[in-house]
Amino acid sequence: MRRTAIRHPPRALLRSFPTGQTPPMPVSLSTIAIDDPSDPRVEPFRNVRDRDLVGREGFIAEGTVVLDQLLVSRRFRPTSLLILRNRLAGLAERLARFPGDAPIHVADQAVFDGIAGFAVHRGVLAHGAERGARPSAADTIAAAGGRPIIIAVGLSNHDNLGAIFRNAAAFGAGAVLCDTTSCHPLYRKALRVSVGTALTVPWCREGTGESLVAACRAAGYRVLALSPAGETPLAGLVTAGRTALCLGAEGQGLSPDLMRAVETVRIEMAPGLDSLNVATSAAIVLHRLFAGEGTAA
Amino acid sequence: MRRTAIRHPPRALLRSFPTGQTPPMPVSLSTIAIDDPSDPRVEPFRNVRDRDLVGREGFIAEGTVVLDQLLVSRRFRPTSLLILRNRLAGLAERLARFPGDAPIHVADQAVFDGIAGFAVHRGVLAHGAERGARPSAADTIAAAGGRPIIIAVGLSNHDNLGAIFRNAAAFGAGAVLCDTTSCHPLYRKALRVSVGTALTVPWCREGTGESLVAACRAAGYRVLALSPAGETPLAGLVTAGRTALCLGAEGQGLSPDLMRAVETVRIEMAPGLDSLNVATSAAIVLHRLFAGEGTAA
Numbered sequence: 001m002r003r004t005a006i007r008h009p010p011r012a013l014l015r016s017f018p019t020g021q022t023p024p025m026p027v028s029l030s031t032i033a034i035d036d037p038s039d040p041r042v043e044p045f046r047n048v049r050d051r052d053l054v055g056r057e058g059f060i061a062e063g064t065v066v067l068d069q070l071l072v073s074r075r076f077r078p079t080s081l082l083i084l085r086n087r088l089a090g091l092a093e094r095l096a097r098f099p100g101d102a103p104i105h106v107a108d109q110a111v112f113d114g115i116a117g118f119a120v121h122r123g124v125l126a127h128g129a130e131r132g133a134r135p136s137a138a139d140t141i142a143a144a145g146g147r148p149i150i151i152a153v154g155l156s157n158h159d160n161l162g163a164i165f166r167n168a169a170a171f172g173a174g175a176v177l178c179d180t181t182s183c184h185p186l187y188r189k190a191l192r193v194s195v196g197t198a199l200t201v202p203w204c205r206e207g208t209g210e211s212l213v214a215a216c217r218a219a220g221y222r223v224l225a226l227s228p229a230g231e232t233p234l235a236g237l238v239t240a241g242r243t244a245l246c247l248g249a250e251g252q253g254l255s256p257d258l259m260r261a262v263e264t265v266r267i268e269m270a271p272g273l274d275s276l277n278v279a280t281s282a283a284i285v286l287h288r289l290f291a292g293e294g295t296a297a
Numbered sequence: 298m299r300r301t302a303i304r305h306p307p308r309a310l311l312r313s314f315p316t317g318q319t320p321p322m323p324v325s326l327s328t329i330a331i332d333d334p335s336d337p338r339v340e341p342f343r344n345v346r347d348r349d350l351v352g353r354e355g356f357i358a359e360g361t362v363v364l365d366q367l368l369v370s371r372r373f374r375p376t377s378l379l380i381l382r383n384r385l386a387g388l389a390e391r392l393a394r395f396p397g398d399a400p401i402h403v404a405d406q407a408v409f410d411g412i413a414g415f416a417v418h419r420g421v422l423a424h425g426a427e428r429g430a431r432p433s434a435a436d437t438i439a440a441a442g443g444r445p446i447i448i449a450v451g452l453s454n455h456d457n458l459g460a461i462f463r464n465a466a467a468f469g470a471g472a473v474l475c476d477t478t479s480c481h482p483l484y485r486k487a488l489r490v491s492v493g494t495a496l497t498v499p500w501c502r503e504g505t506g507e508s509l510v511a512a513c514r515a516a517g518y519r520v521l522a523l524s525p526a527g528e529t530p531l532a533g534l535v536t537a538g539r540t541a542l543c544l545g546a547e548g549q550g551l552s553p554d555l556m557r558a559v560e561t562v563r564i565e566m567a568p569g570l571d572s573l574n575v576a577t578s579a580a581i582v583l584h585r586l587f588a589g590e591g592t593a594a
Contacts, residue, residue, distance in 0.1 A: 291532040
């Protein structure tokens with residue numbers, strides 16, 4: 001049950017309880033009751049709806065699915081938690097794995113909503129931060145260890161970037177490289193849609209599509225660009241070795257310069273229709289690489 | 298430019314204008330100015346945010362992408378339109394294709410938002426209705442003409458069902474059969490996410506997963522069920538002839554009874570991760586069928 005990536009001493013040790021029984025709160029679990037929405041100790045959680053990362057330290061993780069990824073992330077760590085009082089008992093096991101130096105704030109629904117600025121249904125908000133220095137593109141490519149890499153160019157839609165991380169994780173991709181015109185992977189909604197995988201799949205956000213393509217090539221990657229106007233139909237694509245896949249925003253797509261600089265691939269599709277969602281397109285190609293279809297002997 | 302499925306005389310004939318120029322409004326285009334949000338003539342558009350189809354006739358199509366599908370749909374027709382005054386000129390060509398018996402209501406932003414009940418950014422709402430009788434499952438399967446069929450079981454998430462329609466259309470699927478525990482394909486958000494394809498891909502909503510499987514088999518379809526616990530890995534699947542694909546809700550999945558009654562397929566995936574989005578999973582299988590990979594000679 002216990003994961004290995006926790007760097008801080010766990011807050012409490014819990015024995016296992018039979019399914020269906022609520023474990024009692026461990027006596028050593030220390031929480032901070034918040035009764036006033038303006039309490040400065042919950043500043044990291046204030047008005048999370050209206051803001052995102054810009055001008056703030058760290059990020060907000062919503063819900064237990066994302067929290068679980070934060071608890072096993074090697075790159076990021078939880079710094080503070082805010083939870084609904086009535087969820088305390090059900091979350092006891094997770095809270096026991098929460099690092100001892102991160103405060104756990106507990107509030108009733110009205111106070112909780114007053115802090116967050118909207119009605120929070122999930123009842124769990126964690127604030128997180130990077131453990132060390134932000135990795136460069138070269139660091140991130142090295143972390144991929146030869147596995148497939150996604151290069152996201154101009155992907156400003158939070159849902160799409162989040163879904164790309166989810167699909168990258170599902171098919172064992174090694175990294176996601178975002179150019180600076182793509183949105184930040186830790187924006188609240190992108191992180192939620194990624195089901196927390198933006199905390200575990202290596203990524204960076206720097207440079208341009210061109211500079212990220214060059215960095216991948218320098219590491220021995222063959223770079224493909226996915227586009228409805230791509231030259232090679234996917235079913236005819238033969239892959240071998242390190243493969244990176246460039247994705248552009250729906251509608252706008254990749255720049256003509258970038259398209260000329262790399263091999264281009266298209267997903268076969270019924271004529272006359274709106275193109276596929278970009279994250280769905282990525283999933284189709286990543287599955288093919290993962291399942292080893294079209295792989296050269 | 299002009300599509301063939303329009304059954305009503307077009308409202309006005311417009312010559313083409315060079316790109317970038319705004320065409321003048323055709324003199325014959327008749328519109329109804331709405332100055333009071335409580336005007337009974339815009340009843341179909343009242344508080345669209347808070348309601349959906351339940352207990353109402355017809356459905357609401359938002360935005361020009363969905364409107365375009367409504368204008369070419371053989372099953373559905375537009376009955377009334379509400380648009381922002383400042384969008385009139387830009388929409389002239391579409392409005393010219395609007396049937397003559399459907400009124401075009403025009404309002405300023407404040408009145409428009411007062412009718413709809415929220416700030417409408419797209420500025421175009423169409424009300425639509427079914428032209429004739431609702432097709433049965435047997436009608437819908439016949440309309441598929443042997444092309445792949447999706448069977449949606451318990452798909453209550455509007456985004457997911459909408460995305461399934463979009464993917465079905467992209468890969469030339471012939472029909473989507475929804476059981477009665479799935480959400481309605483014309484719910485506002487499902488329709489928007491489908492990019493309007495729920496108006497053009499044949500579908501029905503009736504019965505159970507079991508009854509829909511039986512109906513497909515009666516029409517000579519081989520029925521597969523997609524599940525993380527499926528027996529055959531997708532890369533090992535050989536298909537030939539008519540293929541139907543059962544999808545269950547994320548998390549809950551398909552019932553053990555249904556899983557035992559059909560062949561089950563799984564998409565290969567990295568271990569230990571949350572399963573793929575259901576619409577993304579469907580896209581991966583539909584692309585394979587569309588591209589003819591794994592097809593028996």
